[in-house]
Amino acid sequence: MRINAQGHLEVGGIDVLDLVREFGTPLYVLDEEGFRANCRAFRDAFAKYGHSLVIYASKTLSCLAACIIVEEEGLGLDVVSGGELYTALRASFPPERIFFHGNNKTLDELVMAVESRVGRVVVDNFYEIELLENVCERLGRTQNILLRITPGVEAHTHEYIKTGQIDSKFGFTLANGDALKAVDTVCRTKNLRLMGLHCHIGSQIFEMDAYAHATEIMVDLLAEIKNRFGLELEELNMGGGFGIYYHSGDEPRQPEEWAKAVMSTLRSKTEANALRMPKVIVEPGRAIAGPAGITLYTLGSYKEIPGVRKYVAVDGGMTDNPRPALYGSKYEAVIANRADREPDELVSVAGRCCESGDMLIWDIKLSHPQPGDILAVFATGAYNYSMSSNYNRVGRPAMVLVRDGQADLIVKRESYEDLIRNDVIPERLARGDVVKIAAGKKL
Ligand SMILES: Cc1ncc(COP(=O)(O)O)c(C=O)c1O
Ligand SMILES: N[C@@H](CCCC[NH3+])C(=O)O
Numbered sequence: 001m002r003i004n005a006q007g008h009l010e011v012g013g014i015d016v017l018d019l020v021r022e023f024g025t026p027l028y029v030l031d032e033e034g035f036r037a038n039c040r041a042f043r044d045a046f047a048k049y050g051h052s053l054v055i056y057a058s059k060t061l062s063c064l065a066a067c068i069i070v071e072e073e074g075l076g077l078d079v080v081s082g083g084e085l086y087t088a089l090r091a092s093f094p095p096e097r098i099f100f101h102g103n104n105k106t107l108d109e110l111v112m113a114v115e116s117r118v119g120r121v122v123v124d125n126f127y128e129i130e131l132l133e134n135v136c137e138r139l140g141r142t143q144n145i146l147l148r149i150t151p152g153v154e155a156h157t158h159e160y161i162k163t164g165q166i167d168s169k170f171g172f173t174l175a176n177g178d179a180l181k182a183v184d185t186v187c188r189t190k191n192l193r194l195m196g197l198h199c200h201i202g203s204q205i206f207e208m209d210a211y212a213h214a215t216e217i218m219v220d221l222l223a224e225i226k227n228r229f230g231l232e233l234e235e236l237n238m239g240g241g242f243g244i245y246y247h248s249g250d251e252p253r254q255p256e257e258w259a260k261a262v263m264s265t266l267r268s269k270t271e272a273n274a275l276r277m278p279k280v281i282v283e284p285g286r287a288i289a290g291p292a293g294i295t296l297y298t299l300g301s302y303k304e305i306p307g308v309r310k311y312v313a314v315d316g317g318m319t320d321n322p323r324p325a326l327y328g329s330k331y332e333a334v335i336a337n338r339a340d341r342e343p344d345e346l347v348s349v350a351g352r353c354c355e356s357g358d359m360l361i362w363d364i365k366l367s368h369p370q371p372g373d374i375l376a377v378f379a380t381g382a383y384n385y386s387m388s389s390n391y392n393r394v395g396r397p398a399m400v401l402v403r404d405g406q407a408d409l410i411v412k413r414e415s416y417e418d419l420i421r422n423d424v425i426p427e428r429l430a431r432g433d434v435v436k437i438a439a440g441k442k443l
Helices: 016-023 031-048 063-072 082-090 107-115 126-139 179-186 208-231 255-272 286-292 323-327
Strands: 010-011 026-031 052-057 076-079 099-100 120-123 143-150 194-196 236-237 279-282 293-305 309-312 333-335 343-351 358-366 372-380 398-403 406-409
Touching: 010 016, 016 026, 016 293, 016 372, 016 398, 016 406, 026 031, 026 286, 031 052, 031 063, 031 255, 031 279, 031 286, 031 323, 031 398, 052 286, 063 076, 063 082, 063 406, 082 099, 082 107, 107 120, 107 126, 120 126, 126 143, 126 179, 126 194, 179 194, 179 208, 179 309, 194 208, 208 236, 208 255, 255 279, 286 358, 323 358, 333 358, 358 372, 372 406
Parallel strands: 026 398, 052 076, 052 279, 076 099, 099 120, 120 143, 143 194, 194 236, 236 279, 309 343
Antiparallel strands: 026 293, 293 309, 293 372, 333 372, 343 358, 398 406
């Protein structure tokens, strides 16, 4: 990203105003080189320590093009629903590199996973052990699995995105003996092959100590499993959660620091317990897609309450980025058509939805924002498109992939017709008339 001679923001070698002219706003822009570089940074950081696999958490941003890029970069893929699995398979992602997560996978999803031969199902709970065993029995298949463990590690992050603490809906609790009971239950199944353990302590984490601590706990569990069951598990998946820069105060670490925290702890703990080094898997999502994305909006209406606040509204908001409303997340932004000017005016950026909480950014300095200006919001590649909605029957934005001055559409903008695509009029309400609507005409 840079500011060009016209003072405009440029990403992937393209002036964002050209992108707006061609694709309209709101617009998700994904910088291909940034996305690929992030894949490689994690892959290389862990590869240095030996046998490892980095898998991209596709809940962050899932679409066919993203899956293809991830595959090309040699990563695996974490999917968490039939929809994400379907997307991956339609992108010809090798099934053996797919890890299927989720705390309540349905019967149909498990059938789909086993039939399509996903590499690992990450089993979350006792009900799922039974369900998956049953699916395998009926399909005449075996399935390699990991068990998701809740290690009881509290990471300092938002209440709604931490997952490692004891009081969590995810995984087998370590503290009450459920984790060992789960191993015992799996050992008694005919069709499930226990390959290893998984844990995930939360998201947007900056403390590498939390990962080191979780690693220690997981190796202790591996040792206990060896003692009790004579089973030396081959894989340890330490989850994702690596934090990124959104706004001042965020201090992201380097992928190498994460690799070091996990791998050096793993090395010393396995040695101390006379265990073989397991293959390590990590599944970052936000840190791969987040920094590679920006969203472009057009500014429209504004409202000034003297002495209180000035609101400037964008043509999107919580429908394309629900994170500020959901978690109070903060973002940085610039007026893309005056990116070279000092931000001189304090405003709050409102979304267009009928919700007072639909505020994209409270209190940000922008360069003299006017209707028609293009606002570029940074670090929106993760959990924006994937968490978008049609609230207020607002269509989802398009997404373009930019690289070396070229822009390719990778997700089409939702049309009005898309919005009613699944609506059905029961016979008794049918009107029989075809209504002509004036929509889409450009003035
Ligand atoms: C099991 C699991 N793995 C990986 C991730 C990816 O997390 P992040 O995007 O924070 O790296 C998540 C989301 O928090 C998750 O729940
Ligand atoms: N969706 C969350 C993170 C949750 C990750 C999934 N376990 C976010 O936007 O920060």
